[in-house]
Amino acid sequence: MAAQETVDQKYVYDFSEGNKDLKDLLGGKGANLAEMTNLGLPVPPGFTITTEACQAYLATGREPDGLAGQIEAHLESLERAMGKRLGDPQDPLLVSVRSGAKFSMPGMMETVLNVGLNDQSVEGLARQAGGSTGQAASGGNDRFAWDSYRRLIQMFGKTVCEVPGEEFEQALDKVKSTKGTTNDLDLDADDLRGLVDAYKKIFLKHTGREFPQQPREQLDLAIRAVFESWNAERAVLYRRQERIPADLGTAVNVVTMVFGNLGPDSGTGVAFTRDPASGAQGIYGDYLANAQGEDVVAGIRNTVPLQELEQLDKTSYDELLGIMARLEEHYKDLCDIEFTIERGKLWMLQTRVGKRTAAAAFVIAGQLVDEGLIDLDEALHRVNGAQLAQLMFPRFQLDHEFQPVAKGIGASPGAASGTVVFTSARAVELAAEGKSVILVRRETNPDDLNGMIAAKGILTSRGGKTSHAAVVARGMGKTCVSGADEIDVNVPAKRFTVAGQTVNEGDVVSIDGTTGKVYLGEVPVMPSEVVQYFEGSLDPEHIDNPLVRAVHRIMTHADGKRRLAVRTNADTGADAARARRFGAEGIGLCRTEHMFLGDRRELVERLILARAEGEREAALAALLPLQRADFEQIFREMDGLPVTVRLIDPPLHEFLPPLEQLAVNVAVAQERGEDVAKEEALLAAVRRMHEENPMLGLRGVRLGLVIPGLFAMQVRAIAEAAVICARGGGVAKPEIMVPLVGAVQELETVRAEAEKIIAEVVGDSGVEVLIGTMIEVPRAALTAGQIAEAAEFFSFGTNDLTQMGWGFSRDDVEGAFFWRYLELGIFGISPFESIDRDGVGRLVRIAAEEGRAARPGLKLGVCGEHGGDPDSVHFFHEVGLDYVSCSPFRVPVARLEAGRAVVETGGSDSR
Ligand code: PEP
Numbered sequence: 001m002a003a004q005e006t007v008d009q010k011y012v013y014d015f016s017e018g019n020k021d022l023k024d025l026l027g028g029k030g031a032n033l034a035e036m037t038n039l040g041l042p043v044p045p046g047f048t049i050t051t052e053a054c055q056a057y058l059a060t061g062r063e064p065d066g067l068a069g070q071i072e073a074h075l076e077s078l079e080r081a082m083g084k085r086l087g088d089p090q091d092p093l094l095v096s097v098r099s100g101a102k103f104s105m106p107g108m109m110e111t112v113l114n115v116g117l118n119d120q121s122v123e124g125l126a127r128q129a130g131g132s133t134g135q136a137a138s139g140g141n142d143r144f145a146w147d148s149y150r151r152l153i154q155m156f157g158k159t160v161c162e163v164p165g166e167e168f169e170q171a172l173d174k175v176k177s178t179k180g181t182t183n184d185l186d187l188d189a190d191d192l193r194g195l196v197d198a199y200k201k202i203f204l205k206h207t208g209r210e211f212p213q214q215p216r217e218q219l220d221l222a223i224r225a226v227f228e229s230w231n232a233e234r235a236v237l238y239r240r241q242e243r244i245p246a247d248l249g250t251a252v253n254v255v256t257m258v259f260g261n262l263g264p265d266s267g268t269g270v271a272f273t274r275d276p277a278s279g280a281q282g283i284y285g286d287y288l289a290n291a292q293g294e295d296v297v298a299g300i301r302n303t304v305p306l307q308e309l310e311q312l313d314k315t316s317y318d319e320l321l322g323i324m325a326r327l328e329e330h331y332k333d334l335c336d337i338e339f340t341i342e343r344g345k346l347w348m349l350q351t352r353v354g355k356r357t358a359a360a361a362f363v364i365a366g367q368l369v370d371e372g373l374i375d376l377d378e379a380l381h382r383v384n385g386a387q388l389a390q391l392m393f394p395r396f397q398l399d400h401e402f403q404p405v406a407k408g409i410g411a412s413p414g415a416a417s418g419t420v421v422f423t424s425a426r427a428v429e430l431a432a433e434g435k436s437v438i439l440v441r442r443e444t445n446p447d448d449l450n451g452m453i454a455a456k457g458i459l460t461s462r463g464g465k466t467s468h469a470a471v472v473a474r475g476m477g478k479t480c481v482s483g484a485d486e487i488d489v490n491v492p493a494k495r496f497t498v499a500g501q502t503v504n505e506g507d508v509v510s511i512d513g514t515t516g517k518v519y520l521g522e523v524p525v526m527p528s529e530v531v532q533y534f535e536g537s538l539d540p541e542h543i544d545n546p547l548v549r550a551v552h553r554i555m556t557h558a559d560g561k562r563r564l565a566v567r568t569n570a571d572t573g574a575d576a577a578r579a580r581r582f583g584a585e586g587i588g589l590c591r592t593e594h595m596f597l598g599d600r601r602e603l604v605e606r607l608i609l610a611r612a613e614g615e616r617e618a619a620l621a622a623l624l625p626l627q628r629a630d631f632e633q634i635f636r637e638m639d640g641l642p643v644t645v646r647l648i649d650p651p652l653h654e655f656l657p658p659l660e661q662l663a664v665n666v667a668v669a670q671e672r673g674e675d676v677a678k679e680e681a682l683l684a685a686v687r688r689m690h691e692e693n694p695m696l697g698l699r700g701v702r703l704g705l706v707i708p709g710l711f712a713m714q715v716r717a718i719a720e721a722a723v724i725c726a727r728g729g730g731v732a733k734p735e736i737m738v739p740l741v742g743a744v745q746e747l748e749t750v751r752a753e754a755e756k757i758i759a760e761v762v763g764d765s766g767v768e769v770l771i772g773t774m775i776e777v778p779r780a781a782l783t784a785g786q787i788a789e790a791a792e793f794f795s796f797g798t799n800d801l802t803q804m805g806w807g808f809s810r811d812d813v814e815g816a817f818f819w820r821y822l823e824l825g826i827f828g829i830s831p832f833e834s835i836d837r838d839g840v841g842r843l844v845r846i847a848a849e850e851g852r853a854a855r856p857g858l859k860l861g862v863c864g865e866h867g868g869d870p871d872s873v874h875f876f877h878e879v880g881l882d883y884v885s886c887s888p889f890r891v892p893v894a895r896l897e898a899g900r901a902v903v904e905t906g907g908s909d910s911r
């Protein structure tokens with residue numbers, strides 16, 4: 001969607017013109033730079049080119065009319081404010097050109113620094129930059145200026161003109177090796193001057209032109225390159241992974257350069273107002289003296305903890321702490337910031353509401369409530385089901401047998417074991433074979449994104465909590481240990497050494513993203529404390545675990561808010577009991593087919609293949625007490641809560657021997673001259689019942705109508721089990737559900753028989769049995785008004801409804817071609833995972849409305865996989881279902897999301 005171009009459209013905003021709510025237009029970085037400017041914080045002056053300009057550029061391949069003039073005007077006013085001109089040979093204004101989309105995409109798009117330097121202004125910069133402590137003995141700062149110039153040519157060449165970055169790296173390495181050093185800081189001005197010559201030659205060789213000397217041309221080309229970087233391969237991949245819409249475009253920030261690499265009284269850093277890993281209060285950050293911001297994020301040199309800045313420059317440190325406190329209070333949330341100190345003067349380069357781990361999200365939300373900055377509704381809004389699900393992952397079970405071989409920084413929590421790989425490509429390869437892999441690198445860069453997505457965990461030997469590896473892994477919820485500097489990584493040799501041991505590609509390691517510890521071999525895992533809390537073994541009021549207390553508090557609020565009830569899909573007493581501890585308020589789907597497997601399979605086979613009535617009746621009579629016992633156990637566990645039992649619904653072939661196998665056995669036996677009369681009869685029956693498309697064949701209600709007595713036996717078992725419970729003093733609330741109904745007549749036929757049996761069994765026991773249906777065939781959704789006449793409840797089977805709504809075989813398509821559909825953006829997520837609101841969701845909506853119109857008060861639920869998917873839960877809330885039902889482990893997620901759905905729709909609904 002390209003923005004509509006109008007003649008007077010405003011494409012450029014001075015920082016003083018924007019604010020934090022203009023992220024759509026100014027991107028996150030631009031909007032927040034504007035906000036900080038207006039708060040009076042020290043932000044280097046600059047302006048932002050809007051996302052609309054980018055959208056227009058990407059749609060037409062040229063800058064929209066009016067943009068060039070607006071840039072000119074804003075540049076002039078910036079020059080006036082700074083008292084310098086862009087690229088002035090005497091005293092140049094230099095700017096950085098930075099991307100900044102609405103949603104943070106760390107390192108995925110381009111930045112060009114030092115724009116405005118050329119063969120003349122580099123000399124001016126050297127003169128102006130002189131006089132730093134410990135630098136520039138003769139009044140100038142040649143080293144700094146030439147280093148800045150070589151950085152410009154390198155970044156500009158790579159970003160704007162696609163010159164291969166390695167060639168610049170190789171030229172730099174060559175100068176360093178001639179000099180006998182590995183440290184950039186050992187290069188002097190002459191070395192760097194020589195490097196600029198070498199870089200210019202590389203530039204000329206690849207582009208066929210000299211490095212542009214016109215500052216304005218540099219600026220325009222850099223802006224264009226940032227626009228284009230929106231569609232760079234890694235950015236596209238990242239957006240797909242993070243589900244960021246592809247049409248937003250990026251804004252471009254043109255910011256006055258400030259330098260953290262002017263000497264020891266300069267530096268740069270990144271900080272969080274609370275610990276983004278644990279949520280603990282107190283500032284957290286990394287500082288690197290005498291460096292540019294990019295050096296920190298790339299993890300190129302190891303940083304020191306921010307607290308050490310207090311010794312280095314107390315004035316700046318105190319000012320920074322004051323600003324951080326102010327930002328937290330202003331944004332009412334954890335903020336992360338980037339700053340630079342240029343010769344003792346603090347500059348804020350960026351702030352945003354910071355990314356955090358799942359644990360930190362809960363802990364911080366709780367703290368902010370305590371601090372009176374937000375209320376509990378807002379706290380609920382600030383966490384989500386995906387985070388809660390992450391907290392329910394197990395952790396390592398460590399005993400003395402496992403000693404860490406290294407300790408890095410716990411950059412993104414969780415526990416991961418896997419095969420060591422050293423390249424992104426190998427990670428992808430092994431993951432495709434189903435292996436768990438740990439991607440080991442010195443540091444990662446945006447080109448490693450594919451491998452990071454494929455890996456179970458990421459281990460780096462360099463970089464802090466704010467390095468690329470850490471930021472990206474946290475965003476993905478993936479385990480990461482960064483900066484484990486005892487590990488010596490040798491990528492070409494595919495090995496690393498640590499504590500005197502060598503670990504080769506293919507060996508197994510385990511990494512703990514919470515403690516930062518690294519273990520050789522596979523470490524067993526233990527359950528999460530959050531799960532223990534849900535299971536009732538941790539009392540939140542009496543343990544000193546801030547995470548469990550925060551989860552308890554927010555879950556309690558969600559439960560108080562939500563309108564949707566949450567049930568579980570469970571077919572055994574054990575599952576039912578566990579789900580109940582997790583907060584399930586009933587069973588929404590008890591699938592009965594597994595009750596026909598194992599020892600009972602043979603009885604079912606006899607039942608299906610029976611030729612004579614007596615045979616079938618004998619099989620049913622044998623099954624009845626077994627089924628009754630199954631249901632009794634479940635009703636007991638769910639005492640007092642509704643239990644929806646679905647009558648049998650497997651495709652037939654699941655109960656019959658495989659046709660090919662049977663045919664081979666018969667042929668072999670015949671060959672041996674054995675008596676195969678019985679096997680032949682079985683083979684003939686299996687052939688008769690063979691289906692090309694069993695998912696659309698004889699299953700569900702169809703099976704019940706074809707095999708006399710099957711559903712009747714189940715109905716009897718359910719009713720009898722309920723009566724036994726009632727007579728024993730319990731309360732059983734059975735709801736019998738008929739699967740795969742497409743026409744009301746099917747349901748009426750089953751219902752008529754079931755009602756008779758129920759009346760006969762329950763007598764005066766007080767047991768009440770409801771009869772309802774699944775809505776999982778599109779025709780049922782479209783004739784819901786008729787079907788409701790015969791149903792006391794509907795439960796949406798969104799697995800089959802998706803299968804039949806899209807015509808996608810649910811067992812085949814995800815592996816077969818979904819990757820391509822995702823790549824093409826036909827959908828952003830599998831419709832089997834998250835409800836397709838427009839299509840399948842519409843069927844749900846129609847059925848809900850028409851069902852309730854025909855039978856007011858009709859009970860509505862969902863029991864397909866979508867019942868535990870966060871986004872789908874919001875949809876089911878919106879369409880007015882009464883409950884969602886999901887697997888036991890997802891019950892807490894559904895409870896949380898059902899509460900969030902109320903808060904987010906602005907409702908004050910509570911139960
Ligand atoms: C469904 O189709 O959504 C459903 C719950 O039934 P099953 O998955 O057993 O087909």
Ligand code: MG
Pocket residue numbers: 776797799800
């Ligand atoms: Mg189904």
